[in-house]
Amino acid sequence: MAAPLRIICCLALRQTGRPFSSSCVALAGKKWRLENGLSWTGSEYGPLTDLPDWSFADGRPAPPLKGQVRRKKEREEFARRAVYLNAEVDQGMERWRAKKEEEERAKEQIKSNMLKPKGHMLLKNKQ
Template sequence: MAAPVRTLCCAVLRLSSRQFSTTCGVQAGEKWRKEQGLARSGTEYGPLTDLPDWSYADGRPAPLMKGQLRRKQEREVLATRIVMLNSEVDRGMEAWSEKQEEAKRLEEYKKSLLLKPKGRLLMKKASKS
């Protein structure tokens, strides 16, 4: 019984003038927002999503909503990760510069071990200085 219904539906779809689209729709204005340096959609970040919708009449702020708390926590995690990675980069740069200085000292030490001028060459060198 399911086969004739399916055949009937396929025949109707083939005869209809409308086309079905299976692609996902692009959000309106997404390209423009990205070009302007804004979020992909108007609900990702900004004052409309980050600030409270209301406050008490006496001026006290409203308690944060679940989404605001989640975004705040995500930002804190991201900030701590940025600080940690930045400190790792600083430590790496210090280690690299220390390694460069050590290589320079080693090369100077190797140069100091080379044969030195003796006799007349030493006298000429001393008189030039």
């Protein structure tokens, strides 16, 4: 009885054009890498990606590869953008603080311009 079931399953798997395993081999170890603070693919950064593949015999470094130049440019652009956005946030915070201080000064000005109690009411408030 088990043999016909096995044959049916094998035939069904052969009829599909998809492989039996649907997991991606490239994502193997993704969870471990993320838990240990590494990149999720293993080839985004690191010495195997960033360092040159070879050097001259006399010690001179090899010219950078296209990918290395591209990654360096991307990192520089990212750093510039981070600095720009940080400066923008700082400016916004300064404007917000200045606005709050101005509102407080306006409230104090309104309070100081209000009518003061005189005569009997002044003596009553002091007690």
